[in-house]
Amino acid sequence: DAGVTQSPTHLIKTRGQQVTLRCSPISGHKSVSWYQQVLGQGPQFIFQYYEKEERGRGNFPDRFSARQFPNYSSELNVNALLLGDSALYLCASQTGIADTQYFGPGTRLTVL
Amino acid sequence: GIQVEQSPPDLILQEGANSTLRCNFSDSVNNLQWFHQNPWGQLINLFYIPSGTKQNGRLSATTVATERYSLLYISSSQTTDSGVYFCAVVTSGSRLTFGEGTQLTVNP
Numbered sequence: 001d002a003g004v005t006q007s008p009t010h011l012i013k014t015r016g017q018q019v020t021l022r023c024s025p026i027s028g029h030k031s032v033s034w035y036q037q038v039l040g041q042g043p044q045f046i047f048q049y050y051e052k053e054e055r056g057r058g059n060f061p062d063r064f065s066a067r068q069f070p071n072y073s074s075e076l077n078v079n080a081l082l083l084g085d086s087a088l089y090l091c092a093s094q095t096g097i098a099d100t101q102y103f104g105p106g107t108r109l110t111v112l
Numbered sequence: 113g114i115q116v117e118q119s120p121p122d123l124i125l126q127e128g129a130n131s132t133l134r135c136n137f138s139d140s141v142n143n144l145q146w147f148h149q150n151p152w153g154q155l156i157n158l159f160y161i162p163s164g165t166k167q168n169g170r171l172s173a174t175t176v177a178t179e180r181y182s183l184l185y186i187s188s189s190q191t192t193d194s195g196v197y198f199c200a201v202v203t204s205g206s207r208l209t210f211g212e213g214t215q216l217t218v219n220p
Contacts, residue, residue, distance in 0.1 A: 033207070042198055042210030056205050088153050097206050100145065103155035
């Protein structure tokens with residue numbers, strides 16, 4: 001079975017631009033979560049979606065938004081990019097809201 | 113919020129050595145997972161272990177929920193074990209709170 005997939009793999013943007021990251025969960029998984037990992041630190045929770053509804057939001061500004069589609073895939077959008085948004089963005093999926101989370105390979109975003 | 117502390121922050125071993133990584137957490141948890149992050153950034157699930165002991169090959173983990181810690185044991189380490197090991201906990205909902213990780217280097 002395919003694991004969690006994310007696209008693109010790498011992305012380079014400039015300050016002030018907007019970016020959209022995509023995630024496809026494991027087949028049968030209905031929950032998707034997004035995490036940001038800055039170099040040298042552990043991942044930080046951004047959002048969780050379950051059955052297309054937001055179920056949790058971490059301590060991130062409103063420039064960060066997300067949504068989940070009927071096929072359970074998800075997009076993370078970041079507006080007005082800052083240098084500090086440079087990070088590895090990880091997507092995780094799980095069957096239900098309290099089950100083991102499985103992570104995708106991540107999208108590495110560089111903001112210049 | 114809950115605090116997750118991992119130790120040691122860095123560990124250097126010779127191939128074949130054994131090691132113990134520790135994760136302390138400041139509050140009761142519903143779930144605890146151990147991950148291995150490879151050099152390409154992929155987080156690989158090792159254990160889902162809110163309590164008790166589990167073993168998978170050369171790796172085993174023990175969580176003592178009442179004392180708020182978990183241990184990850186790596187026996188007969190191999191160079192492919194190198195990478196960062198993360199402990200992550202869930203207190204409510206399902207958001208994972210990660211520790212800062214242990215950077216493991218296994219030399220041949």
